[in-house]
Structure formats: C-alpha cells, structure tokens
Amino acid sequence: MGEKTQVGAGARTGDGARADGGAQAGGGARDDTAEVIIRLTNLHKSFGELSVLQGVDLTVERGQVVSIIGPSGSGKSTVLRCVNGLEKIDRGVVEIEGVVVAAVGTPGAKPAPKEQIRAVLAKTGMVFQSFNLFPHMTALQNVIEAPMTVKKIPKARARELGMEKLRRVGLDDKADAFPSRLSGGQKQRVAIARALAMEPDFMLFDEPTSALDPELVGEVLDVIKSLAREHMSMMIVSHEMGFTREVSDRVIFVDNQKIVADNPPERFFNSPEHPRVAAFLDKMLN
Amino acid sequence: MLIDDRLGFWQYIIDKMPILINGIKTSYLLFFAVLLIAAPLSVLAAVAKVSGPRAVRALLNLYTWAFRGSPLVLQLSLVYYGFPYLGIVWQPWTVALVVFSLSFAAYETEVIRGGIISVEKGQYEACRVLGMNFFQTMRRVVVPQAIRRVLPPTCSEVIILFKDTSLVTSIALMDMMRTAQRIVIMDLRIDAFIAVLAIYLLMASLTVSVFHRLERILNASVLKEEGS
Numbered sequence: 001m002g003e004k005t006q007v008g009a010g011a012r013t014g015d016g017a018r019a020d021g022g023a024q025a026g027g028g029a030r031d032d033t034a035e036v037i038i039r040l041t042n043l044h045k046s047f048g049e050l051s052v053l054q055g056v057d058l059t060v061e062r063g064q065v066v067s068i069i070g071p072s073g074s075g076k077s078t079v080l081r082c083v084n085g086l087e088k089i090d091r092g093v094v095e096i097e098g099v100v101v102a103a104v105g106t107p108g109a110k111p112a113p114k115e116q117i118r119a120v121l122a123k124t125g126m127v128f129q130s131f132n133l134f135p136h137m138t139a140l141q142n143v144i145e146a147p148m149t150v151k152k153i154p155k156a157r158a159r160e161l162g163m164e165k166l167r168r169v170g171l172d173d174k175a176d177a178f179p180s181r182l183s184g185g186q187k188q189r190v191a192i193a194r195a196l197a198m199e200p201d202f203m204l205f206d207e208p209t210s211a212l213d214p215e216l217v218g219e220v221l222d223v224i225k226s227l228a229r230e231h232m233s234m235m236i237v238s239h240e241m242g243f244t245r246e247v248s249d250r251v252i253f254v255d256n257q258k259i260v261a262d263n264p265p266e267r268f269f270n271s272p273e274h275p276r277v278a279a280f281l282d283k284m285l286n
Numbered sequence: 287m288l289i290d291d292r293l294g295f296w297q298y299i300i301d302k303m304p305i306l307i308n309g310i311k312t313s314y315l316l317f318f319a320v321l322l323i324a325a326p327l328s329v330l331a332a333v334a335k336v337s338g339p340r341a342v343r344a345l346l347n348l349y350t351w352a353f354r355g356s357p358l359v360l361q362l363s364l365v366y367y368g369f370p371y372l373g374i375v376w377q378p379w380t381v382a383l384v385v386f387s388l389s390f391a392a393y394e395t396e397v398i399r400g401g402i403i404s405v406e407k408g409q410y411e412a413c414r415v416l417g418m419n420f421f422q423t424m425r426r427v428v429v430p431q432a433i434r435r436v437l438p439p440t441c442s443e444v445i446i447l448f449k450d451t452s453l454v455t456s457i458a459l460m461d462m463m464r465t466a467q468r469i470v471i472m473d474l475r476i477d478a479f480i481a482v483l484a485i486y487l488l489m490a491s492l493t494v495s496v497f498h499r500l501e502r503i504l505n506a507s508v509l510k511e512e513g514s
Contacts, residue, residue: 086411112463133407134432136504146416149426198416 006191026108034061037097037202038083045078051079054257056092059199063231067244067265069253071280076237077145079233079254083235084124085117096120098202123151123198129186129207133179137192139166141177143197150198165193169223185216192223202233207217211238221247241284245269253277293477299481304313306478309465310485316461319383320447324391331391332398335422338469342436353392359456361385371456381439386454389448397439401432429484434504441497446492 012263036059052075060066068076082088082094082102084145091105099120103109111117134142144162147153153161166172168188179187188208195203205224209217227234228247238244244251244265251268253261253276261274272278293301335346353361366381376384405428413423452463459466462485466478 027504084415118417121415124415126411126415128407128408128411132406134409134412134427134431136434145426149422150417194416218500250318 003086018105019225036095037062037064038084039093039095040079041093041095041109042091042096043079043082044105045075045082045087045089051257053082055255056254056259058252058259060233060235060263062201062233064249065228065234065247066252067236067238067248067251068252069238069244069280071153074174074254075257076254077206080126080206080235081236084121084225085202086126086128093097094220096124113221122198124203125195125198125203127188127191127195127203127205127208129210131179131184131191131211133191135179138170138176138178139182139193140181142190143194144192147197152232162193163198165197166190168194168196183216185219186211188220188284189223190210192220192227199210200232202235205234205236205238206235209238239284240282241269253280255280295477295480298475300478302478305469306462306465306481309460309462311463312454313448313458313463313508316386316451316454316459317448320386320390321472323383323387325395326396327387327391328394329429332402333397333429335395335399336402337420337424346441349388349391350395352397353389354396358385358389358450361389362453362457377458378454381457382454386447386451390443394440397443398432398434400439402428404435405431410462431505433500434465437497437501437504441494444495445498448493449486450487 011267020097027132038058038060040056040058041059043053045051045053056075058066058079058080068079071177072191076088082089083096085094085101089102089104092103093106094102097120099116101111101117101120103111112120113217134145137145138163140159143165144153144155144158147158147161148155154175161173163175166175171186171189171190171193174186174190176180177266182190192208209220212220221240224234224236225243225247231264236244236248246265248265251263252259252263252264253268253274255276261268261272263279265274267273268277269281272281292298299306301329328368331346331349334342335350338346362381362385364375365385369376371383409431410423414425418426451461454461455464462482466482469478470476
C-alpha cells in the first residue's frame, strides 16, 4: 500500500518522472497490494440494435486517475455511466469497493443487497458534460441539497460544508447566484463542488469541459488537477489531450466497443503501440 | 310603469345585495374549496402518472379520460341523481365538492404531467448520482421546476374553474349566476347580469395578477437565460 501511494504521488507531480510506468502497464500486471476501487468485468452494453460496449475489462485502484479517450461514439461515456448505474448493463459485472453493484449473465456473480448498493453508489461522485445544476437553486443550495436531504445534515452545518466546497473550487463569492447567472466554467465548478459535498470516494467526469467555451476550459481543468494532487480517485472522459497527459496515471483508449490500449500517459502518447491509437493521436494533435 | 320605479344601477344592486350575496358566497366557497382539494391531488396524480406502477397509471388514464371526456353538468347530474340508486345519497354540496375537485384535478393533472415530462433527463441523473431517492428527486427538484412551467396553463384552468362554478345550478345549488338569473326574471331588468359579469371579469383579472406575481417570484433569477 505504501509503495502504491508513492507511485501515485510521483506520477501526479507532473514532473515527468514516470519510471514506474512499466510496472503499471497493461491491466493485470499491477501491484497486488493496491486496493481496487472499481472493477469492470466483461461489460457488454447495447442501445437497441446498436452495440456500444463489447467485453470491457477495467480496474481502477484507489488514488488513481484513469482517463478514457477515443473517437466520439466509441462508448467512452457509456463506460462511466455503467459504473454508477446510469446505464443498465446487458452483460458483465460492475464492482465498486468490492460490492457487486451490477451483475448480468455472469455465473457466480450476484448483485449485493439494495441497501449496500445504494450506500456504495452514494460514495460515487459524477460530473456531467451539461452540468445538470438545479436551475431553481442558488449555487450554495445546489451544493447542500444532497447533504441535507440524503445525509440529513442540519442546515447550518451543511452551509458551512457547502461554503467550504465552493471555496475549494474558487466560487464562494458566487454562493447566492443562480446557475443562470454563472458562466459555463463556473457552472461546472459548482457541479464539482456539489459532487464533492457528498464526500465521494471517487469521481467520474463525463466530458467535463466539452460544453465550455475554450477560454473557460482551463478553470475547470485546474480544479480537477487539484483533486488529482489530493489523490482523489477519478475516471475522466475527456478530449483535452494535454490535460489527460498531465493528470492521468493511466490512459485508456476505447475504440470499436473495446479497450484497445491501457498505458501510462508517457507510453500512450509517445509510443502508441496500437495503430488506431496512433491514428487518433495524429488527428487530435495535428 | 317599469320606468317609474326604476332605481339607478348602484342603488338597485345594493337593494338586491342581500339575495345576491348568498349566490356570491356559494360561488367563492366552491371555488376556493375545490382549489384546495384539487391542487395536491393533481400533483400526486401527475407524479403517479409519470412514474407509478402500470396498474396505477392505467387507472389514472381512465380517470382523466372519463372526467375530461364528459360534460361537467353530466358528471354532476349522474352523481347527484344516479348515486341514490346505488344507495349513496349525498348532499348537493358534497356532490359539488367531489365532482368539481375530480374534474378540475383531471385537467390539472395533465397540465402538471406536461410540466414534469418537460424537466430534462439530466436533472434526474444529477439527483440519482447524488444519492437522492425518487421521492426526494420529485419533491426537491422535479416538481419545483415543473410547477414554474405549468403556471401559465394553470392560470387558464383556474379562470375556467371559477366560471364553471355556475354549473352547480344543475344540482339545485344557488350560485351567483343562478341568483342573478332569478332576480332578472323577477324584476325584468338585467342589472344583476351586469353585476355578476363584473364579478367574473374582476375575478379573472385577480387570478391573472396572482399568477403573474407567482411567476415573477418563482422565476425571478432562475429561468431567464436558463442554459442547463
């Protein structure tokens, strides 16, 4: 465990010292003592006739930042949405912190009791491409809504917590502003604060900057980077290659309904093994 | 002969007020009682219609179909004259309250249902990933947004309700319209009609201004430039 922490910290300083990269490469070869926080096994998902995922296997360890990239329509977002149950899987197993939250068509795997699933899903934060803030609530109300209604935290304490989280994303001065008065970047930061207010064990980011004007992307990425520095476990679907490279411990490439590459960022970007990855990077970076 | 003893409009109406006032009371009492009963009923029915079990949804579909599909006068008459055959004898007031509430709620249920399904899927997903259950999602997020969107059509429904209270005459209740009719027939002058016309119109203005105010309060900073 100690070794793992060191690995994570080193990888995330962004100093390029990723000599550990080899040890982490390629799915199963990682440190056995590291705690697996998310495990997806043989995930299948289709929307009607359209097959989106065909046999996705993926594990995320505590403290890791895993980025998912790939061509649009490749099923990147669907992977995230299967993790926290926003999409029902057709086949496979989804485990969060050792609790089976979904299991279909897999002998020997059975979903945990509902209460246990609810408890473990409550520790899963998610940030959406389209923010999905509650338009009838102020920024602060957005942040404290779930702590109050779900965790039954008294209002005064929830407000303290909410202000703390808003300060965390640099928006404590916008606490009383309604979403309609905020810029896209500010909205997304409030959405991050809202997720953080539930004290999640890990965070899912579904294209968090794709709906933003270019000049607003940076402020959101900065917040996510700061989370990475604090060793928040994260899965991030993003098109921001520079950011992905800087923040990730592993980069996963999804194409044709499958994971075709799972490498540390250095290896992923500098010497892509898979021709599809190379072609994609060529298109994205040039 | 009629011309000689004719009083001025205001003097005449004041003279008739002791009779008229009973009708006015009936109309208003029915109106407010129905609003009070039907408002929560329609919210519940709308939520159930959107997300209830199949059997409940089917039942509610039957309900809105029957009550929106048949004339209110007929509903009143069927219950008032028909229920005694089933051994159920209700006072006219009971019949009026029950039938008007169910009828108004049938329309309003559909209005609110429209509001609920207009709330984006992302709102439900946000609630879900925050751990909110169905009831919390509805009460804290979906219904508050739906209510804002249904204010304009609801305003129309409320105006219609006030006018429709005049239909209670079909079950022997004296509302203000019926009372005015009586007075007009007795005295052969139409001043009482003018008076109730004024009351209906005034009530319509009042309703509109109440709803405008509600819209202003609820939407103040919210739905303007609403992006997401």
